[in-house]
Each structure stands twice: as structure tokens, then as C-alpha cells.
Amino acid sequence: MEPTQTGFIAKLTRVKTLKSDLLETRLNRCLGLVDLAFLGMGSMLGSGLYVLTGTVAKDTAGPAVIICYLIAGFASALAAFSYAEFGARVPKAGSSYVYTYVTMGELIAFIIGWEVILEYLVGSASVARAWSAYLDTLLNHRISNFVYEHITGGPIDVPFLAEYPDLFAILVVAVVNTFVALGANVSAKFYSSCTAINLFVILFVFVVGMIYAEPSNWSLPGAGFAPFGISGIMAGAAPCFYAYVGFDAITTTGEESKNPAKHIPRALAIALIVATLSYVSVSASVTLMVPYYDIDPEAALPAAFDTLNLQWAKYISGIGAIFGITSSLTTFSFALPRCFYAMASDGLLFSKLATLHPKSKVPIVATLLSGCLVAILAVIFDQNALVEFLSIGTLLAYTVVAGCVIAIRYNPQFKGLKRENAEGTHGDVSPADFGRLKKRFRFLTFLDRIRPGFVATTATMILIVLLFLTALMVVHASNAIIQRQAWAIILLVLMLVLIILSLSAICIHHQNTTPLNSKVPFVPFLPALGIFINFILMVNLDYVTWIRFGVWVTLGMTLYFTYGIRHSNENRTVEVLDNAINLPSENSISQDDVPLIQGNMTEEYPQPTSNNFTYGSTTVNQTLD
Numbered sequence: 001m002e003p004t005q006t007g008f009i010a011k012l013t014r015v016k017t018l019k020s021d022l023l024e025t026r027l028n029r030c031l032g033l034v035d036l037a038f039l040g041m042g043s044m045l046g047s048g049l050y051v052l053t054g055t056v057a058k059d060t061a062g063p064a065v066i067i068c069y070l071i072a073g074f075a076s077a078l079a080a081f082s083y084a085e086f087g088a089r090v091p092k093a094g095s096s097y098v099y100t101y102v103t104m105g106e107l108i109a110f111i112i113g114w115e116v117i118l119e120y121l122v123g124s125a126s127v128a129r130a131w132s133a134y135l136d137t138l139l140n141h142r143i144s145n146f147v148y149e150h151i152t153g154g155p156i157d158v159p160f161l162a163e164y165p166d167l168f169a170i171l172v173v174a175v176v177n178t179f180v181a182l183g184a185n186v187s188a189k190f191y192s193s194c195t196a197i198n199l200f201v202i203l204f205v206f207v208v209g210m211i212y213a214e215p216s217n218w219s220l221p222g223a224g225f226a227p228f229g230i231s232g233i234m235a236g237a238a239p240c241f242y243a244y245v246g247f248d249a250i251t252t253t254g255e256e257s258k259n260p261a262k263h264i265p266r267a268l269a270i271a272l273i274v275a276t277l278s279y280v281s282v283s284a285s286v287t288l289m290v291p292y293y294d295i296d297p298e299a300a301l302p303a304a305f306d307t308l309n310l311q312w313a314k315y316i317s318g319i320g321a322i323f324g325i326t327s328s329l330t331t332f333s334f335a336l337p338r339c340f341y342a343m344a345s346d347g348l349l350f351s352k353l354a355t356l357h358p359k360s361k362v363p364i365v366a367t368l369l370s371g372c373l374v375a376i377l378a379v380i381f382d383q384n385a386l387v388e389f390l391s392i393g394t395l396l397a398y399t400v401v402a403g404c405v406i407a408i409r410y411n412p413q414f415k416g417l418k419r420e421n422a423e424g425t426h427g428d429v430s431p432a433d434f435g436r437l438k439k440r441f442r443f444l445t446f447l448d449r450i451r452p453g454f455v456a457t458t459a460t461m462i463l464i465v466l467l468f469l470t471a472l473m474v475v476h477a478s479n480a481i482i483q484r485q486a487w488a489i490i491l492l493v494l495m496l497v498l499i500i501l502s503l504s505a506i507c508i509h510h511q512n513t514t515p516l517n518s519k520v521p522f523v524p525f526l527p528a529l530g531i532f533i534n535f536i537l538m539v540n541l542d543y544v545t546w547i548r549f550g551v552w553v554t555l556g557m558t559l560y561f562t563y564g565i566r567h568s569n570e571n572r573t574v575e576v577l578d579n580a581i582n583l584p585s586e587n588s589i590s591q592d593d594v595p596l597i598q599g600n601m602t603e604e605y606p607q608p609t610s611n612n613f614t615y616g617s618t619t620v621n622q623t624l625d
Contacts, residue, residue: 013105014570016098016346022091025255028361030185033263036250038192039331040271043246045198045278046328047130050321052243053283054300061236063218063287064226066280068236069243073276076244078530079398080268082405083251084518087264089408091254094342095335096397098254101346103404103411110564112400113343114556115393120336121370122393123246125377126386127329128169129162133383134325137299138318143168160385169378172329177371180333183360184256187334194327201320202278205301208313209285217291227292238537242387243279245394246328247271249335252342265518333370340366347571348564392541392549399534402527403464409511409523410435410456434512441508452509459505460524464531466502470495471535503528 023029031039057065086099094101097113136143147164148154155163179190218225226233250267254260286295289304296303301321305314341363344353357364377386412434435452442448447455473481473492480488506524520526565571 012107016101027255035188036267037270038195040247040250042191042195042327043249043331044275046325048243054295055297056236058295061232062227062292065283068240069279071237072240081520082401084265088261088517091260093255093338095251096401103408110560118393122390124332124374128378131325132168170375173375191327191330194323198324206281213288252335252338261517336370337363337366347567347569395534395538402530406460406524407457412452433510459502463502467532475539
């Protein structure tokens with residue numbers, strides 16, 4: 001008789017089986033709290049700080065860019081809450097990919113992992129181009145003019161492609177990836193040094209900005225603090241949200257952090273707080289030093305100091321920008337190979353990508369591949385096209401992780417790492433009640449008979465769909481809603497009623513109260529709010545971005561169904577069980593068979609990923625060394 005896992009649908013929905021020792025890893029656990037905090041700060045305080053601030057202030061929000069960053073910081077914090085809880089539960093490399101794999105199943109996990117790879121690929125390429133462009137601006141466009149004159153004969157006028165091939169970006173990517181390949185310790189020292197210099201320059205900019213501040217720039221006649229109104233603030237919050245992209249790089253270090261359950265949540269909090277204060281400080285300084293309409297969007301800080309004849313300050317801010325963007329590129333380049341490694345270790349990508357350097361314990365093949373792909377993207381594509389492509393993958397990952405938090409909170413079986421000295425502490429709820437109906441709702445007998453956790457998980461999936469449809473209505477049918485057209489009001493009310501019912505179906509069940517070092521508050525409401533905000537931003541993206549996103553997903557699905565689904569470690573475990581013994585019935589595994597299974601597994605697969613094997617209705621728990 002065939003085991004339950006061999007069905008096609010079962011293969012798509014099978015979850016990653018974790019080892020009993022969640023801290024076991026082939027990587028080098030050498031990163032402390034400070035390293036992780038600098039990793040998060042370095043990823044956020046790059047091109048967004050030095051380039052995006054001027055653009056949003058001049059064209060979209062004026063001095064109210066400060067509020068834009070506060071709104072974006074709040075939206076990012078909603079996503080960070082979810083990453084912090086999973087970082088405490090599952091200390092594994094792979095970030096949102098592995099979090100999805102242990103809750104939603106293999107197919108959705110592959111899609112998210114594929115999108116995380118896209119996020120870091122495009123993010124690295126975008127930052128590499130920003131590095132080159134910022135240096136070009138400081139050198140009065142000598143780099144671009146040289147390329148126009150000696151290589152291209154002028155700007156390239158093709159949609160989505162760069163105006164000139166950014167050959168300097170190749171050099172930048174090569175240097176940064178060399179540091180990444182030398183090991184996590186070397187990478188941490190490099191990006192931490194760059195980030196420390198960047199933070200010093202940010203403090204310098206704020207102090208000088210306050211000294212030379214002109215308060216009247218926030219109350220200009222006919223403009224005031226928010227010259228573009230509330231609509232300008234909301235429009236500016238969207239690009240400011242993308243300035244926070246990269247904090248999830250912290251969660252890719254789950255297998256290199258010395259104490260991931262404690263350090264990952266704390267590092268996320270520190271990084272977000274410092275990043276928000278930095279964005280607000282620099283925005284305040286720039287908009288107080290010069291009127292918003294005189295800001296140079298390409299190099300806001302150097303131009304502002306130039307206007308005030310502070311040449312020395314101009315060059316100090318330029319140096320800070322170079323170090324900040326370098327740190328951002330390093331952190332993206334650090335995180336990308338870990339995503340390749342996580343998926344390859346699970347068998348969903350080619351096994352060579354999981355190859356580690358014997359000394360540095362770095363996924364060396366994945367690092368080399370990452371550097372080559374980033375260099376190609378940086379040379380060919382336009383900066384704006386890269387940023388738009390980056391946004392959709394990131395938002396999708398944030399959305400799914402938030403949904404996973406809701407689903408796993410009502411899962412009666414999944415526990416992950418507990419908080420230290422919290423064994424057996426579950427509050428007022430017995431572990432036997434996790435995922436079951438609360439006592440006062442037991443009269444709903446048709447729900448009480450369903451497997452614990454199933455109703456909450458199903459309601460979560462329905463909730464995500466409803467929130468997407470509601471976001472679609474709010475954005476694309478806003479005029480009809482404002483004009484109170486009957487069809488729009490009826491549809492919106494129906495959506496809201498169904499959302500309330502979905503949330504109610506979740507809330508009437510007991511949560512899994514296993515103690516953790518970090519937990520999202522107000523589940524399921526806070527994750528649901530984060531999902532809705534992400535969808536609002538996603539449906540505002542250009543349709544061309546969705547088409548490109550569809551092409552990328554199609555490429556990923558082709559790879560999964562031709563390779564990943566057959567080579568998945570979860571699939572291989574079942575095949576070994578099938579080949580190890582010939583079972584006449586699904587309950588025929590005995591203790592005498594365990595050594596045989598163990599021997600076959602050890603001989604053919606020296607690095608198994610699980611010690612829990614389910615065959616039919618029988619579960620064998622055996623530690624494989």
C-alpha cells in the first residue's frame with residue numbers, strides 16, 4: 001500500500017520536518033546581537049536614506065516626508081513582529097521561506113523562497129547601481145559622460161534598460177562579494193564598520209542641520225509643512241516603506257546566530273528603531289536647511305550643504321553615503337546566498353548550491369552565483385525598474401509570513417524553540433486544547449469534530465483572499481465608494497462582514513501558548529492589519545510589474561515541477577522508507593525494522609534532514625547520526 005505522502009496534492013502541501021535539535025547546523029554560529037543589529041541597520045540605511053529622502057521631499061510630500069517615514073516605519077514594524085516570532089521559533093537559514101515551509105507547505109514555501117531570492121537579487125543590483133550613481137554625482141557625472149563618449153555614443157533609450165551599462169557596478173559587486181565569501185565573521189566586521197561610519201555621519205548631518213536650520217522652511221507661504229496635503233503624505237509613504245526593505249536579512253542568519261531565539265527579535269527591534277530615527281533626523285535636517293522645492297533629488301545632502309557654502313560638510317556627507325550604500329550592498333549580498341543554501345539543503349534547488357567552503361563555512365557556490373547574477377542585473381537594468389520589481393516580491397513575503405503567524409498560533413502540534421526556563425508553562429490553556437474550540441463555543445459541534453487547527457488555518461487562508469479583494473476595491477473602486485454607488489457599497493459591506501466572520505472563526509479557538517522569546521501581540525488582528533497594508537501597496541503597483549512578477553513565478557514553477565518536487569528531502573525520506581522494507585500494511589513498522597531503515601538512510605543520505613518519519617498511520621521517531 002502506498003504511503004500517504006505520495007499523492008500529488010500531499011506532495012504540494014507537505015511541510016518541512018524539523019530535527020529534534022533545532023540548533024544543529026552545518027554553518028558557523030559566530031554572530032552576536034550587535035552583529036545582527038548592524039546587519040539590519042546596514043540593509044536599511046543605504047540608498048533609501050541618501051537618495052529617496054530628497055525625491056519624496058521635493059516631488060511628493062515636502063517637509064512632511066518625516067510623517068511618511070513614520071507611517072512606513074509602523075507598517076514595517078507590523079511585518080517585523082511576525083519575523084521576530086518565527087525567528088524565535090525556527091532558528092534556520094532561509095527567512096520567510098523556511099517559516100512558510102513549516103506551516104503552509106512545500107509549494108507555497110517554494111514560491112516565497114523564489115520571491116525572497118528575487119528580493120535580494122534585485123535589491124543588491126539596485127544598491128550597486130545606486131552606489132555607482134551616487135559616486136557619479138559627486139564626480140560631476142564624469143563616469144556616465146565617459147561611457148556615453150567612448151562606449152555607447154549617448155544614452156540608451158529602451159524601456160526598463162539602463163541609460164548606460166554600469167560597468168563600475170561590476171567592480172563594486174566583485175569587491176563586496178569577496179568579503180562575503182571570506183566568512184560570516186569577516187562579513188560582519190566589514191558591514192559593521194561601514195554602518196558605524198554611516199551612523200556617525202547621520203549624527204553629524206543632524207547636528208549641522210539643526211545648527212543651520214531655518215524654521216520658516218516648514219511654514220512657507222501657500223505651502224506649509226505638508227504642501228501636497230494628506231494625499232501627498234500617503235503617496236510618499238509607499239516609496240518610504242521600501243526604504244525599510246532588508247530588515248528581514250537578520251532572519252536569514254538563523255543558523256549563524258549564537259542565540260537566535262533571543263538575538264533575532266532584539267536585533268529586529270533595535271534595527272527598526274535606529275533606522276526610523278535616522279530617516280526622521282536626516283529628513284528634518286534637509287527640509288530645514290533648504291526649502292523643499294530647492295532640494296536636489298539625486299544628492300539631497302551634498303546639494304543642501306553646497307547651497308549653504310559648507311563644502312567640508314558636503315564631502316563628509318558624501319563619504320557617509322558611500323559607506324552607507326556599501327553596507328547595504330554587503331548585507332543584501334550576505335543574505336542572498338543563505339536563501340539559495342536553505343532551499344538547496346531541502347532539495348528544492350540544485351544540491352551544489354548547498355556546498356560549504358571547508359574553512360569559512362560559507363555557501364561558496366551560492367555566493368559566486370549570487371555575485372554573477374547581481375552584476376548582470378546591475379549592468380543592464382534601470383534603477384526604477386529594479387526598485388519596482390523588488391517591491392512586489394518583498395510585500396508578498398511579508399504577507400505570507402504574517403498569515404503563517406496566525407496559522408501556526410492555532411496549530412496544536414508545532415512548538416519550535418521554547419523560551420529558556422519555561423518548560424511546561426502554557427498559561428491557563430492546556431496543551432491538549434491548542435487549536436480546539438474554546439469552552440463557551442463547544443455548542444458548535446460541527447466545528448468541534450474537526451481536527452484541531454484545521455478551521456483556524458482554513459479561515460486564515462480565506463481571510464487573506466478577502467483582504468486582497470478588499471484592498472483591490474479600496475484602491476481601484478475608491479471613486480465609486482466615495483460617490484456611494486450602490487454596487488460598491490454593497491460589495492464593500494459584504495467583504496467586511498466576511499472578514500469579521502473569518503476573524504471570528506479564528507478567535508473562537510484556543511491559541512498555542514507555548515512560551516517564546518518573542519510573540520506577535522493581538523493575534524490575529526495585528527497580522528491581519530499588516531496583510532491589508534501590504535495588499536494596499538501591492539495593488540498600487542504598475543501592471544507591468546505584475547507581468548514581470550508573473551514571468552518570474554512561472555520560471556520558478558517550471559523549476560519546481562521539473563526538479564524540486566522530485567528531489568525534495570521530504571520526498572526522499574518516503575522513498576527510502578519504501579525501499580527499505582516491503583510493508584504488507586500501513587501499520588507494519590516494528591522496532592526491529594528501525595535499524596534497517598536507519599542503515600539505509602545513513603548509507604544513501606549521510607545528511608538527513610529529519611528524525612520523524614510518518615508511514616501510513618505509524619510514526620517512527622529515531623535520531624539519525
